[in-house]
Each structure stands twice: as structure tokens, then as C-alpha cells.
Amino acid sequence: MGSLGLAWLLNQDNLLADPTKPELERRTFDLAPRPPVHKPQATAMISMFMQGGPSQVDLFDPKPELRRRHLQDYIGDIHYDAVGQASTKLFSGPWKFSKRGECGMELSDLLPQLGQIADDICLIRSMHTGISGHEPSIRAMNTGRFVQGRPSLGSWMVYALGSENQDLPAFMVLRDPTGTPVLSVENWQNAWLPSIFQGTVVRPQEPRIANLEAPASLRGATQQRLLSYLQGINRNHLERHPGEHDLAARMQSYDMAARMQVAAKEALDISQETAWTHKFYGIDDSVTRDYGTRCLIARRLIERGVRFVQIFSGNQHWDHHSGIVKSLPDVCRKTDKPAAALVMDLKRRGLLDTTLVHWGGEMGRLPVIQNEKNIGRDHNGRGFSMWLAGGGLKAGYVHGATDEVGHKAVEDVVNHYDYHATLLYLFGLDPQQVSFTRANGSSSLLDDQPGQVVAPILQRPPQLS
């Protein structure tokens, strides 16, 4: 760390500056790329956030014991969530698991395309948040804690690292056409981090970003002059409001917007991709069209240096309280091919080494039946699966295990804060150090939780010193 950095740090603690005259100006923030503290293994991330709670025992975590005890009563503690119709009857879904790839990873036949990339992914079967409501679980996975009002994962990433592309927002969110996810803007909020670090939503239909096209009367130099005049007014205004970082963020948003008129249009224009690529992502098929389009857009954004892209599934697509036998295959059909295509495409382009791909929800589902009339499964935050790929993770690797019926994570448990610590580590950051000072002290993504880097899943785990 340079002397400038050190001075700044000391200043943070009021060790250098005159305590009666803190610098108001220090609170200016930008998206310039910032070097991490050690060599990063990942430089960008695409998170496919599968809200609702994908059923791990039907997708990722085969349980012969569950099959054997199908429809028997489960004797043991079950942590039901709020939702009713709970029973103690074990249920083994009608789907088969097969060994996939050279690694022989067992995956459900519901995800045939994922099977194609089994050798590229790292499957965690021991995820754990300990809570089973959607909202707190989503907050845990996306903001680090169960409580409201904390910055999202993407905001932390771009706060810590800035962006490689100054013409596109550093943190972009691809929303589902069927609606906003549960918790809506909380999923990509900056909370008490400066506003410049919040996620920018890409609309689920065209126009993906509204108002990208300047009216005929305002193109080119005409608009440039307008904006330059506008920023002049804004600069004078900011001088009269020192330290008001939202005003500075809005000024930056105009600069960004001007560049986005060209850059975003280009980045979001998937017609530049070949017919083969469209087909590869399933854009030619009405079932996979939407998700395929968004996965392809995510790749195009990452390719252009966007730091963090999060693709949201619709409100509760994976929340199968009833009718799981029909609806789980439905949502798998929509997402399986595009998700696998994304990983293969990134790999083909040499981007997978530095791009961390995440596929997972806020929890999993119980091994027992909910609603015997129309079988479903209740929430389960005590043991669930998700997969990661690229960005320094081991490939073709399975980590952790749940108990014999897939209810609770029992082996190599990965808590949400362990997951976050691992992400930050892979990006070259020290999980304990990425923090932000507020009036009442500093706060971080881990926020005093005992997050541990999950070393066994890493190609190059941290060296003990």
C-alpha cells in the first residue's frame, strides 16, 4: 500500500487530520478499477440467483436412503418453515440421478445440460444459513445477514474493486420478465455504501435499458454541449454542498449515461452474436429464450469489463410448496440449457478462468412432503446445494454433504458468510478488511460473523502464514 493509501487510512481514524476539521471532501467515490490486496483469481462474477429454494434432493444431492424410505415417516427433527401442510412423510422425487462427466458427479436427470459441464463446476452440497424464510435467507445470501438495510454483495464488490469498464455500470442486474424478485430493490441496494455502488437494473424486455436513444434534435455534439453545461451547473452546486456524495454520484451517472448510449446499446445487442450462439443458449426456443437471452447478455457484459452481474429468477420460480412433480421440471427446462451454455461459452472464450459463476438460491427444500394432495416441499435453510464455476474454483469437485435424507448439512458445512469470505478471497481481497466506516463504526459484508475461506474448493487456497 502506497504512502497516499496509508495517509488516508490514518486519516480515517483521525490520526492525522485535525479532529475539529475532518475533510468533507474525502467522501468522494468512483468506479475506477482498484487493485486488490493480493493477486486475484477472479475478476468478474455472474450470479444466477435462483430465488425460492431449488430442491437439492431432487437436483444435486442424491440420497439412496431417502429413496429407500420413500413415504415412510421421518423420525428426527425437522425444521419446518412458516408454511403449512407440513408432514413427516419422506418423499423421494421421481427423477433419477446419474454420474456425469469424468469426475462422476451425480446430478439429477432434470439437469441434463448441467451434466455436460460437470467437469467444470464445483458443487457444494452443504450450504447452510440456518434460517428458512425467504426474506431473511435472501438477505443472508445477498447482503451477509438476515436483517434489513445492508449493502448487497454486488455493491461490496464494486465498492472494493471498481470496474474495468467506465462506459457501463459496474454492477448490473438482469430481472426476470415475470416480475421483481422477492425483496425487490433490497437485492441490489447499496444501503449505506455510497449510491454509486448500487446495482443498475436491466429491464427484462426491450428496451432493456430505456431511453438509450437520444432524440434526433439532441444527438452528438448538441447533447455533449448540453451535458457539459449541465455538469458545470452541477459542479457549482456541489461546491455549495461539500461532502454530499449522492450529488457527486448523480453527476457521475450523467457521464456514465452519455457513454452508455453507445456502450450499452452495443453490449445489449445480441443480434451481433451468431445464429449458432443463439441456438447454443436456447434463444431459438420459446422455453429457454428469456433465460438464454439474459445469460448471453451477462456474458457480453462481463466480456466488456462489468464487474458483477446478477441474473434473477422470477418471484418464487423455485418455491415448490406444491405440485413439485410438474413444476420443478418446468423451471429446469427454462434454465438448465442456458446456464450450462453460459459456462461452456465462457470457457470457450477463455473467460471462465477469471469469471466466477454462481448458481443457487437462498435455501433448499425439505426431504419430507408438504401438501399430500399435491406434493410439494417446504423451505430448508439447514442444508442445500449450489454450484460455482471458474474464477479459481476446483472443477469437477463436490464439497460437503447433508445427512442421510438431505435435510441438514453435516459435513464441511458452508455458511453464507463462509461463501462470502471465499468470494472475497478469490477476488484478491481480505474478507476481514473490506469495510466501510460509518458514524457508528465500521461495517463489512461479514459483519463480525466467523466467515472462513472454504479452502478445499479452491485451486489455490490461501497459504497459512
Next chain:
Amino acid sequence: MQSLPRLFLVGVLCLAASTGTYAEETRPLRFETDVRPILKAHCWQCHGEEKDVKGGFDARLARFLLKGGESGPAIVPGKHAESLLYKRVVSGEMPPGNKQISARETSTLARWIDSGAATVRPEPETLTARDTFTEEERRHWSFQPIHRPTLPHVEQPGRVRTPVDTFLLSRLESQGLSFGVEADKRKLIRRLYFNLTGLPPAPATVETFVAADFPDAHERLVDALLASPRYGERWGRHWLDVTGYADSDGYTGADVVRKWAYKYRDYVIRSFNSDKPWTEFLVEQLAGDELLTPPYQDLTPAEADRLIATGFLRMGPDGTGGANGDQNVARNQVIAETIKIISTSLLGLSVGCAQCHPHRYDPITHADYYRMRALLEPAYDWKEWRAPNARLVSQWPQDVRQRAAAVDKELQDISQQRSDELDALVRETLAQELAKLPTELQLRAKAARETPAERRSDEQQTLLEEYPFLRISRDTIQQFVPDQVSMITKKWDERTAAAKKKRPADDNVMCLNEVPGQVSPTMLFARGDFNQPRQEIGPGELSVLAPTGFTIPRNDPQLPTTGRRLTYARHLTSGQHPLVARVLVNRFWMHHFGHGLVATPADFGMRSEGPTHPALLDWIAADFMRGGWELKRFHRNIVTAAAYRQVSTRRGELEAIDPDNLLLGRMPVRRLEAETLRDSLLALAGRLSSKMYGDPVPVSPDVSGQGIILSVNRFNSAGQVVRGPTDLGEEVVRRTVYIQVRRSMPLGMLELFDLPAMTPNCERRPSSTVAPQALLMMNNPFVVRVTRAFAARVQRTAGADPVAQFQLAWRSAFGRPPSDREVRNGLKFLNEQANAVRAAPGRSKTGSPDPVLAALAHLCQALLSSNAFLYVD
């Protein structure tokens, strides 16, 4: 802009952390305050709450910990390492399933055991109903009666304008701080206009206010703004957020339109404008129907308002009108959402957790939730459900009802006459056809037709098949005498249409009411599951809040309804309720100062941070009630205060101590909300309609894919848009509060500026700053149109002089005159831009805009896109 590394040295962080917890560590630990919350959250579900406690171990009292369970005592006071409780937790054995107990919590357990496992007070032998909650829970600040505290001492009484200032100032002074200086009058009038009406002041109004040298100019301006109908449109909108107002049902993809919801919106705006006391306002919304007698006909406007007011309880998403999905789930969801709206808006508590089990953090029992549900059950009876349309109540007055009845009678007559004529034609045609048959066959054929089908002989059956005319009827006669039939059809169709035209238009109220005499029991649902009903629960207040002896009648014999909601509403507004007034005034405060005294307006529970100024919160709550629950009086107290009138500038000494401005040593700088932005743009363009109330301005997807716009689209049977938007005329320039709120179709520009999604309601809006907002201000056709209209208006008003034009545009947008330098910069821009427009290639002599006006429009757009306009300081 300069970039700095933002990573901390570990040492710095550790230092901060240890300082922060120092006080906590030295305080003696007690079971009730420190340990019980941990055990309650992690252990009680198995060790206390359920009938069979696991391992015979109940963890709800320190005495029980000492006693322990089947494995022996859970704690050995003074020796945490020997305590089973600690050992099981630390080994990860308990709680089972890797449920997390944080290191901090584990350390608290250990330190409490080591310090002797003390309690605050002696514990009872066994737990009774009374012991459901601890003293700490009962004593939680927000559950205590509201007393009006005395005003604190301040060092600088000269800085005090209203009582609220004393609380704020005394707190600031205790930190060696004070208020900022008073803002200049131009800032103040802009602040007041946006805050109270959601619109900018006209330049002439600003100048009048600045010139007014009488001492109470500020107060007089406040009175004028509060008297403006624009006030209700602005502040009514805040309440509509909390109630989850929407013009559609949500829940399903169809998102069915609620045609009559707007009457509730109008009721809210009217009530704000007339300053209806909140006692009355709340009673009407919770139980307006119980103040009336069914069948709610021939109501006076005041009576009708009571019925409309219950729309409050109908605002949640309601998927029971559709055929899709599980009806029972949908019905119970309506009730759950309504309880959420009531509890978050009025109680500042999220009671939802208690639907399935005791609330994990707040003292709300499982039964408490069902007590609240029982308030609603007679109206929301999930087993005798009424779909949204079946809940509509017609408001036709008697003469209209009679007219409608007459039309209905006429329609019935028309139908009868049409049938009679067709029957006559059938008889005539049959006779004619029969006459064509040989005479001897005629009688047999007639008999065959007249014999009922089941008694027909084979011969008769053959006859019918041979002569199809024998089966002739009203339905088939068309095939025999088409011309005559179409004449008859045409004639009666015309008469039907004419009669239908006379039928008066529907006029309904979307309300909540009970079905007299129908009172179903409310059952407690185990784990919230309606398939697992347990014991019956009567209506009541949350037990931690219920005053001694307070009951809600199951069915009040004095009323045609049960009286449950009415009793509850009167209890909430009695002046004795600890939460209602606090929650209301905190929210009002938030809309004046950007954040509430309690930061979480919908959570006043054990986990909330509590008020920054407890005495102030109580004072304003008590004063609100003492002043007759009148909101305008409350506003006057706030917006004439020194705190409200100070500048927004950050100062070094404030930043060092209070960077989040919790102490209010300055006014916050706040961005315009979505509605305020759109309304203000229209107002500056001189286009804003002052039309109030009525049907919402419809929204639809744009045919060309530009998102959601103000329009009515035509759809074909497949649901595709087949024709462009209908011209809505002046409707498109109405205030935003009158725009239809389709849950699935937020208007493009409003969505970008954080219009909340009503799922089911919005407790506090976020305020984002993202590039798509900048793109909207740069390129959106609406923005371009209104800035052009603004420019044309400036040109008309200011005349041809560019300096005068610039001055007026600047004053209109910012409420202050430009400096000389700003004038020079502006004129330079106008000049360059006009030249550029003039020189633009492809520009024709005719048909292109006047370059001077075009440049002025660009100037106006820059002003309205700037922070000086988009923020109120």
C-alpha cells in the same frame, strides 16, 4: 476524480471493534436481558415452547437451566467449561443441524455462567400465562404509555422556535453542537412547497415571499400551503404507500384491474385536505362499515365515506377473483396481507412471524396473531369467501335504482316479446308445412310432434326423421324462414340495445363489510397451516399491549355487525395505545426530515434500534393526541421549527460526530420523489392539470416497446396489442397520484425513480441514483416534450430578450436568481447551441424548430436535469 484505496488495516478495524463493545463487556450480564434472547431464538422451539420438551429440558428460566433435563443440570454457575449448555453449544451439537449461535452469543453465555448466572429478579417456580413475556419485554420502550415529557433545558434558548427544537437542540448541545444557521427564504419556500405540496413555487411567489417583511411570513406561507388542495394530493400519497394502494388485484399474472379502488384514494386525499382528525380517519378505515347499517343504501356523502374508507382493508393483493391456483391459499393470503398492512402501518410491528409460531424476537404469541385475525374473520371468512366483485356495494340512489329496475324490467319484457314472436312464427311455419302433407298424414305427424320424446312410438320417430320440420323450434326456425327470423332478431336486438343504453352506469364501492349473522370461529392454525386448525381464538389486542380488563366482544348485540373492528379501532385511537400515535408521528416526521426518529418506521419491536430522541418522540406523539389528532397542526409545529428552517450544509464538526445526521444539526438534502418530479416538470411546462379525483389515468404497455405509458390499448382475443394508444387528452397531464397503479405495470419514468412495488405495501421508499435515471432526463420523449413546453412558456412570458428568458427559466427551476457568472455561462450556452442548431446539416428552412427556441429548450432540459432542481436542500 481521485481514487483512493478503500481497504483498511486490520489493526484499525480491531481497534474500532473493541472500543465499540467495551461498555457492553463491563456491564453485568443477566439472564433476562442477555441470555434469554439467545435461548429464545435458538433453543426454545424444542426446549420450552412445544408440549413435549426435548430431553425433559426447558430453557425458559435460569432456574430451569440449573435444574437441567435428562442429561443433568445445564449450567454450573461460575464454570462455563463444566456447563453442559456451553459444552453442547461450543461443540456444535446444539442447536442441532448447524443452526448458528454466533461467537459473540456463545461468549455471552460463557461470561454469564462465569459471573454466577444471575437474574435481574427472582424467577417464578413455574411459568404461567403471565410469564409468557419477561419484564424486559413488557418494559420495552414502545409498549409503555405515552407521557408528555417536560421540555429539556437548552443553552441557547434563542435558537428555539417550537417545542421540538428544545429536544433536538439540547441533544446537539450535549455533544457540543448546535443547529445550522437559518436557510435563506428562497430555500425555505422551495423546501416548504416541495415538502407540503410536491410542487415548485412560481418565481413571482418566491419574490413575494422574499419581499414580505412581516414577522410571521413563514407561518402564513405554511397556512396557505396546508390550505391548498395540492397538499392532500402530496401527503395523501404518503399514506397510500403505507396502505398499499393499487388499482389492480395483483397476486396473479392477470393482475386484474380494481375499477373502484380510486374512491379510496379520493377519500384519503379529501381527508388530508379537510384535516380529518386521525381518530376519525382511522376508525373509518378500520370499521367504517360498522358505523352504518346494511344494506348501505341512500348514504349521505359522509356515510358513503365511511364505507369507502374500509378500502384500507381491501388494499392487499387479492387473487381470489381468478380461477387459477389454490383458492384456500389465496384466501388466507388476503387475510395475511391485510394483517401485515394493519400491523406495519399502525402498530409498527411485524406480527407476520407469529402466524406459524411465537414471534422469535418480539413478545407476540402464536395466539396473538389469531386474535388479530379474528378481528377480520367475520368480514374475511375464508370458508364463506366472497370474491372481489362480490364485495362491491352499489351506491345507486333510490331514483337510479328505480331507473335501473325499470330498464331491467323492460329488458325482461323485450326478451319475452321476442320469444313470443318467435313462438308464433314457429306455430305458423309448422301449420304451413303440415298443410303441405297429405291430409291423413297431417294428424299423425302432428301427434308425433306433440308426443313427448320418451313416449313416442317407432312410427312417430320415423316420421320425425322423415320430416325434419316437425322438430321446428325457436332455435331451429332460422333454417326454415331465415328472412322472417332475421327481421325479428334485428328488431328486438335494436330495442335491447336501446334499453341497455338507458341503464345507469354502475357506481360501486370497494369495501370490507360483514355478512350480518355470519360469524365463523377463528381457529389457531398449527404452523400457520389452515389444514391444521387447533383451538378457537377470540378477537383481541396483542396480549403484551392489552390493558387490564380490555376485551373485544365476539358479537356486540347492539350492532348489526359483530363490533370487533369497531371496538379495536376505538381502542387504537383512545389516546391510551402506546404504539399508534408514536408510529404515526414517526412516519410524519420521516416525511419532513428524510428519516424517522425511529429509523424503521414499521418496526418498533425489540430488534429495532429505538428512537434517536425518545423524549421527543413521546412529546410529539402526546402533543399530536392532545391537539385532537390533527395532522395540519402537527405540520405547523414541525415546519416552523428552527430545526426545519436550518441550512442543509454539512459542517466539519457535525460530520465528525454525526455523519448520518441523526441529531439533525442540519437539514438533509433529499431527491425529489417520482411523483414530485413528474408533477413538477408538468407544472413548469404550464401543463399540469388541476383536475382532482375520479377514474385513474390508464396505463398500458407501449406498442413500440417503450415500456409502460399512459394510454389505453386495444387488445385482440389473444391479448396482443392490435391498435395504438387512444388519445387521452388532458388526462395525461394530471397529477401522478391519479395515475393508475397497476401492480404489474409501473409507469416507466416513475419506476426508474423508485416508485414502490405494492407487495403488499411500502413502509419506506428507497432513493436510488443510477445511470438509467440520467438517461431518462436526457432522452425520454416525455422529458423532451415538457422541457420544450417549458421553454415556449418562458419565451412567451419573458419576451424576446435572452437575458430575461434565462433569468426566468433559472428562477423557475431553482427558486433563486442566477449570479452574473451563471448568466454569462447560460447565454454562452444558448448562443453556441442556437448556432449549432442553425448549422446542423439537413436542416430545412421550414418545418425545423426555431434555433433560438431549440437552444432555450436544451437550456431548460439542462436546468431540470441538474442536481439543483432534482434535490431539495
